[in-house]
Each structure stands twice: as C-alpha cells, then as structure tokens.
Amino acid sequence: MAEQALKLLATLDPPPDAVILMRDADKLSRRREGFEQARHAQPWRFPVVVGVAHTKRECWILAGYEPRDDAERALLERERKELGFDPRSCAEQLTASEDGAKRDAKRVLRALTGGDQQREEACMKEPPLAVLKQRGAATGLMNYLDEIEARLVPLFGQVAKR
Template sequence: MSEPAYVFGVVCEAPADQQTACTIADRVISAEVDWVQPEFRDTFYRWSGVGASPDVKFVRWQKVREESALLSIRPLFGRFGGEAGKPDALMTRRALLLFASLKRLPDAVVLVRDSDGDASRRDGLEQARSAYDWPFSVVIALAEPKREAWVLSGFEPKGHNEGTRLQRLKERLSVDPLIKSHELDASTHGAKTDIKRALRELTQDDQLRELQCIEDSTLDLLKQRGAKNGLADFMKEVQERLVPIFKGPAVPG
C-alpha cells in the first residue's frame, strides 16, 4: 500500500486517548472536506507516532524523552518568548522537537492531553506551540478534565436500561453528566463525582459503546455539549489547522 499524501503525528497518554481524539478529528475532516470520505481515508492521511511502522498511531508522552535520546536530539532549555515555561511547556517543546527531527516531517502534530483539573496546562501547550516556527501545524486537544468528558458529550441512551442508568447517575451526581462533564472529578479514583466512574456506569466498560458515543452523535451535539470540556475548542482547532492542509497552505505553528 502506498504512503498517504499526509501524515499527522499524535502525542497522547494511551490508545483510548488517540482513538477518541482522532475519531473526532476524522469526522470533522470528512464533514469539511467532501472528497475525504471514511472508506478512502487511509489513502489521504494517517495518524502516526515517530517510528517507521504505519501501525504505530501515536507516541506516548512518557516515551518522548526516551525517543528523543534514541535520535540524539538535544533538548532545548530556556524561556518561551521571554516567559518562564508553564506546566507542560517543556515536555511539549521536547515532543515537537522530536517530530521536527524526523526524515519524513509530519504535516501536523496533534497534542492530546488531559487537563486533570489544571487549566494552566493549556497555557503550557500554547507556549510551546507559539514560541517557535514549527515546520508543521500544531493542534491542541486538551480534554477538561479528562477524555472521558468527550465520550460523555456524545452519550445518548439506547433503550430502557441505558435510560435508567442515566437517570440514576443524574440523581447520584445531582448534575447532568452529559452537559456538565467538565464539573466532574479527575483526581480522586472512585469518588462520587469521579468522571471515569460516571462513564463506566453508563457504558458498563464497553469500549465499543464508548466509540459509538463519538461516532454516532452529531457533530453539532458534540460541539454544544463540549463547549466547556475542551471538545468544542478541539473541533475548532481541527477546522482551522488540519482542514486547511487539504485545501491549501496550512496554518503555521
């Protein structure tokens, strides 16, 4: 199989993060670029890590330092446009340097991250993106507080059992987790408002059901419910920084 026209690098923490973010990006791209349809997607672009294998779709944040050492990439130190680095800025710069060192430069790099309730993480990602003239577009996918919030944004109960589970969850949380997922807890495992627990109660740990939430829901619904959990911001980033790659010169940095 021939190499697709475009390669989009991905940095994230786990396969579920890559699947969630890239599935949503796929949908936005298909909606905006009519000739990039799902059945032919692989001929136009692929998601990638830093290895040669096309089966590797991302590089883990935890592996960026190790991968950089393997390629003898010297880390950059110092400030960002005269400012001290905010949370995640140094790590993000290292990740972007890693992709910038590859023989086959990606056309874009997507930074998938959970805020874990720390809003300053977005500032750090923005610092690393804007402080340098990167040779590719940089897309920020920051889930607030975690990627589970994006899945909750697309959950629509199917059948009586799911409807009952949703109603019980609303009563237990005293909040609608589908429209206020950003208010759930990201740090205390098993807590009353633990976002992972909330999603697990609705989907019963069914990964296919999770995928249906982001594949089957309308983009308008995802955007509406994702206004405060980072999803709407990410969809806008895809529109502004990935879609133009298919239509002409990409947005730099």
C-alpha cells in the same frame, strides 16, 4: 516537554503532516498554556493542534453519550439523580480525583457504557458535531474540535459549505 517533542518531530524527513498535543487538565489550568507556548515557540513545518480535556478525557466521551434503549435511559436517569445534573452537558462538574467517587468521570462513564470500548467509541462517532461542541463547551471539547476544523481539515482538501 511538549516543545522538546515538537523539536524532535521537526527533525524527521519528511516531517509529520500534523501533530496533536493532547492531555487531561487534571485540575492544572496551565496545561493548555504550556502546549500553546510550545506551539508558538517557533514556526513549525506542520500544524500543531492542542487539546486539553477539563478535567478528564472521559468528560469528552460523556458529551456524546446518547442512550440506545430503555436500559441505557434508566442508567442515565440514575446518574442524573445521583449527581444532581446531566453528566453529558455538565461533565465539567465531574471533578473528583478519587477513583470511584460520586463525581469521578471514569466512574460515570463506566456506569453508562459498562466499560465497553466500542460503546465509548460510538459516543464520539455517532452524535452530530454540533451536539459534541455544545455539550463539550466547558470541557475543552469544543475548542479541540474547532482546532481540528481549522488546522487539520484543510490538509484533506476543500470542505463542503454547511
């Protein structure tokens, strides 16, 4: 399906500047492989970025969660105790597929953010990239951010040395 989407996008005039193929793994380890096959099926006229969240995109958001006050610190501590691990740095352990289960990434994210979309967005915007990469290494977030850095950032010009 991804290859068909890329073929369709390749017919556009002008073609897109870039394409991002992103999906939750949902315990299917071959999702990334399918996207990689599509990316390498032919030389596309645009960069193709692949992002596969293990197991859910919510795990990526949890990687950037930083408590803002005592109430949020208490919420995080409660989740840590209930889960037996820090959901920010070990989100790959949130593998429940049953909605609302103890190890359900969606449940944990709701518990920490109250379901507030702006709070979720802040989890991806505010932390340093190094924190997101470190905490998100096992969830695919680090790979995705590396792909963006390698394939998309150059489209915007020279990157300052870090």
